[in-house]
Amino acid sequence: MTGIIEAIKGRTSANNFDATHQMTHDEIKELVALANETPTSFNMQNFGLIAVVSPQKKAELKAAAFGQPKVGDAAVTFVVVGKMKGNETLPALIKPMLDAGAIDQAAFDGWIAKCNGMYAGKPQAQREEAIRSGGLVAMTLMYAAHAKGLVSGAMIGFMPDAVSKVVGLTDDEFPVMLIAIGRPAAGNWPRKVRRAIDEVVKFA
Amino acid sequence: MTGIIEAIKGRTSANNFDATHQMTHDEIKELVALANETPTSFNMQNFGLIAVVSPQKKAELKAAAFGQPKVGDAAVTFVVVGKMKGNETLPALIKPMLDAGAIDQAAFDGWIAKCNGMYAGKPQAQREEAIRSGGLVAMTLMYAAHAKGLVSGAMIGFMPDAVSKVVGLTDDEFPVMLIAIGRPAAGNWPRKVRRAIDEVVKFA
Numbered sequence: 447m448t449g450i451i452e453a454i455k456g457r458t459s460a461n462n463f464d465a466t467h468q469m470t471h472d473e474i475k476e477l478v479a480l481a482n483e484t485p486t487s488f489n490m491q492n493f494g495l496i497a498v499v500s501p502q503k504k505a506e507l508k509a510a511a512f513g514q515p516k517v518g519d520a521a522v523t524f525v526v527v528g529k530m531k532g533n534e535t536l537p538a539l540i541k542p543m544l545d546a547g548a549i550d551q552a553a554f555d556g557w558i559a560k561c562n563g564m565y566a567g568k569p570q571a572q573r574e575e576a577i578r579s580g581g582l583v584a585m586t587l588m589y590a591a592h593a594k595g596l597v598s599g600a601m602i603g604f605m606p607d608a609v610s611k612v613v614g615l616t617d618d619e620f621p622v623m624l625i626a627i628g629r630p631a632a633g634n635w636p637r638k639v640r641r642a643i644d645e646v647v648k649f650a
Numbered sequence: 651m652t653g654i655i656e657a658i659k660g661r662t663s664a665n666n667f668d669a670t671h672q673m674t675h676d677e678i679k680e681l682v683a684l685a686n687e688t689p690t691s692f693n694m695q696n697f698g699l700i701a702v703v704s705p706q707k708k709a710e711l712k713a714a715a716f717g718q719p720k721v722g723d724a725a726v727t728f729v730v731v732g733k734m735k736g737n738e739t740l741p742a743l744i745k746p747m748l749d750a751g752a753i754d755q756a757a758f759d760g761w762i763a764k765c766n767g768m769y770a771g772k773p774q775a776q777r778e779e780a781i782r783s784g785g786l787v788a789m790t791l792m793y794a795a796h797a798k799g800l801v802s803g804a805m806i807g808f809m810p811d812a813v814s815k816v817v818g819l820t821d822d823e824f825p826v827m828l829i830a831i832g833r834p835a836a837g838n839w840p841r842k843v844r845r846a847i848d849e850v851v852k853f854a
Contacts, residue, residue: 447651447653448653449651449654449797450652450657450793450794451684451794454684454687454790454794454797455684457689471853478847478851480655481850482844482845483661483841483844484789485661485663485792487806489842489843491845495850495851495852496851496854497851497853498854499853499854542843574778577782578784578785578826578827580782580785581781581784581788581789582785582786582788582789584785584786585786586658586789588689589654589793590658593653593654600689602691602779603764603768612854613852613854622782636752637687638693638744638747639743639744640686640687641686641695643686646682646697646698646699647679647698648698648700649675649701650702650704650707650817650818
């Protein structure tokens with residue numbers, strides 16, 4: 447078992463991956479099941495994951511990511527997808543809690559009303575919330591990979607429209623980040639330097 | 651030791667906190683030290699953390715967060731701060747790697763040039779990157795809290811300008827999220843329902 451603190455301190459961003467390593471759909475779904483536990487605003491779950499594993503799609507995704515080798519080499523490169531209009535899909539997502547009696551009708555209605563108040567008709571708020579959720583999900587995914595003895599490399603260097611086309615996103619979806627996951631090859635960098643704690647935190 | 655997978659599966663969003671629990675600055679810095687290991691684009695470290703602990707500031711922050719009780723009750727409520735213009739502060743942050751010989755001058759210059767290419771003069775890209783970084787940092791912070799036997803509750807329901815004023819943010823900073831951390835009180839919800847895995851992931 448890998449401890450959380452060990453994972454937080456031990457995780458580094460990998461650039462070089464073992465191109466011979468492949469992962470089964472079940473192995474990938476284990477990572478997705480963990481990422482799926484990530485919290486989201488109002489539990490909107492306003493994200494999706496595309497697991498790019500086929501040589502053809504990896505090549506296309508790599509081209510959309512300025513030729514970064516890890517997109518092609520890693521066993522899987524996830525496209526972390528942000529979803530607009532999360533407020534519109536919320537009712538169906540939390541209906542099981544109403545049906546199970548975990549919440550009553552008033553709580554259900556209030557939950558949806560508050561969510562609509564924050565996001566309905568507000569595309570910038572929707573987009574920024576999807577980026578925030580994507581960041582939370584991506585971080586969980588990287589720790590999940592670490593727990594499985596794998597390494598990860600997050601990428602923001604890609605052409606969003608090209609990535610959307612490669613993986614077939616809808617008009618209400620956009621790529622928040624790419625996360626390559628697999629076994630490491632030689633030559634990865636050690637941990638990069640960080641600020642001193644007193645430069646990071648202020649007390650109030 | 652708490653395992654990563656246990657933390658990912660076991661973490662829930664707390665709403666009720668033990669208002670008698672206080673944390674020392676050193677205890678809070680242990681959480682910050684872990685959050686500080688979070689990866690950021692180009693290692694810009696384009697975030698800050700304000701640890702709100704004083705009764706006065708908690709009351710002001712609570713008012714800026716629509717009166718949510720957890721802001722006042724939790725031992726600490728962090729304001730996760732996003733920083734614009736991260737590209738401008740990058741050179742000073744990675745200079746230690748140049749000085750230590752971890753990278754050469756060409757790598758140093760190229761690193762900065764690529765970062766400027768993505769963010770210089772692009773306020774939307776800067777803002778979205780700060781939200782993405784804030785999401786990554788917030789997730790690490792929540793797992794760090796779990797590792798310390800504490801609970802956490804993330805909030806997006808607040809008035810950004812009011813929060814900025816309460817904690818004295820600069821024009822280049824904005825609040826990405828609030829994270830209350832402390833000991834739980836009774837009445838917190840169990841894990842909320844999630845989508846089935848096959849609704850979350852697609853293979854390509």
